[in-house]
Amino acid sequence: MAKENHSLTTEFILIGFTDHQLLKTILFVVFLTIYLITMVGNLGLVALIYMEHRLHRPMYIFLGNLALMDSCCSCAITPKMLENFFSKDRMISLKECMAQFYFLCLAETTDCFLLAAMAYDRYVAICSPLQYHTMMSKRLCIQVTIGAYIASNLHSMIHIGFLLRLNFCRSNQIDHFFCDILPLYRLSCTDPYINELMIYIFSMPIQIFTIATVLISYICILFTVFKMKSKEGRGKAFSTCASHFLSVSIFYICLLMYIRPFEDGDKDIPVAIFYTIVIPLLNPFIYSLRNKEVTHLLKKVMREYNILKQTSSLEN
Template sequence: MSEENQTMKTEFILEGFTDHPEMKTLLFVVFLTIYLITMVGNVGLVILISKEHRLHTPMYIFLGNLALVDSCCACAITPKMLENFFSENRVMSFYECMAQFYFLCTVETADCFLLAAMAYDRYVAICSPLQYHTMMSKKLCVQMTIGAYTAGNLHSMIHVGLLLRLAFCRSNHINHFYCDILPLYRLSCVDPYINEVVLFIFSGSIQVFTIGSVLISYLYILFTIFKMKSKEGRAKAFSTCASHFLSVSLFYGSLFFMYIRPNLLEEGDRDIPAAILFTIVVPLLNPFIYSLRNKEVIAVLRKILKIKTPQSLQQMTTTVA
């Protein structure tokens, strides 16, 4: 090996969207707008659910945590990506890279389990409404939520720990807009076969389990919907389930394509579109899919607006007087 190849890399350069420098201003504006809407929607939903006691039920606890992990995902990815559009120094140290991947892997894994828990919650509510409070207690809800975060941390620690066994002596240019595990495998001068096997086993197991839970829950829900006598109720329930299933399909589909497809290390150019879906698009859509179509959330928003607006007007009138 040459002296250049023997030099170990301790810093990485995120290339991201540098293939189209003429579009960097447009892309910056688009991603900045998406980021702001994502943060307002998700953080607003977390605050709304935490402040309103009538929303302290399992369904909304899961929804609030889903909004929390989506906002964390956006924070882990987008600020650095936006900075890199106009920064000449797009360098990340090895440990910064590990930290970004650890954080992202944790929230995405937790996202998988939260979506499965939400699907089970809706299955119990629609298919066994009389047994809902016994089958889906607040204690079980808290345990499932803690389990989702615990699984996320354990999953990310396994992969970060295995990354430490690799050495990087090739190019330090990462063809991605964030520090992901697959581009690092491609840059390693140590055979990442063990890492690939562990990634396939753990990521595949998590996705098969959570996707299976979601599919089984929604199949039972659909069977129950088709048995409804009211056409209006059937259409409304089906419309809600369809929008939820669209979000779930985008998220799991992009994750599955990203990490479970064959020949992971040979097709780096396909990573970015799939990554945009589950790190940027899905966190943007979730608050609107799960909250704006929800009567309880809309009712609480209207209540807040009706209460605060007259108070504000009265304070303004008093001040002017």
């Protein structure tokens, strides 16, 4: 009877970072700057890959979709977080909560598949260069990308469906800056055992499969590179893989948060900042600054833009 008398929560309060006014202002400026740079960097990379036909190759198609998902991740989390720095109630409805987690889960799961596909692409390019266009055709690339989106959408919908079975009556305060799945489990007055089981049934196999794909691809790449007699060839191969391997390493280190016990919430916010805010910021710079082709085309676009701007000013 006591359980039945509990009122069910349909709105939550995102406690966030701090109540100190000066610190909130500083954090707002910092995260707003990061958000703007993230959106410009990722959407700029998407636009560059879309406009330049020379970049319509599997590696860059995967990279463009990775940048698009990083933008989706930032849009799902950061605007609400920025609003809450100066909001009095810091409320978020259950529907907004579900939408926020859906898009986050969609973006992160798609990133897993895309990073694995990019590792396979590098494996084929370095280990079987003569068969590259057969083994990694544009058609296969598009099919893999579409498959990644479909699988990620189903994965997100499964978790949302099981989240909706939970009743929240313990508290309406989420000790976080967005609606992540683990803080929601801790607020549930329904046993989240089945939800936790779904993470092990669906999320863990995705991580194991994609991590295994990345590791096997890079082990094969290393064996091939060490067999190369030319130092220049080895240097070029390492340079080609370095940016992708760096991005993969950062991404999967952050996803280790789902392996630790569900009750341990001490590291939720620091880890979440890294995989929802820092990684989307870093990825376009990691791939652009270390990729000579992207850097060259970016400089070309900037030169053409400056020429058009100067021509327009002279005409006026």
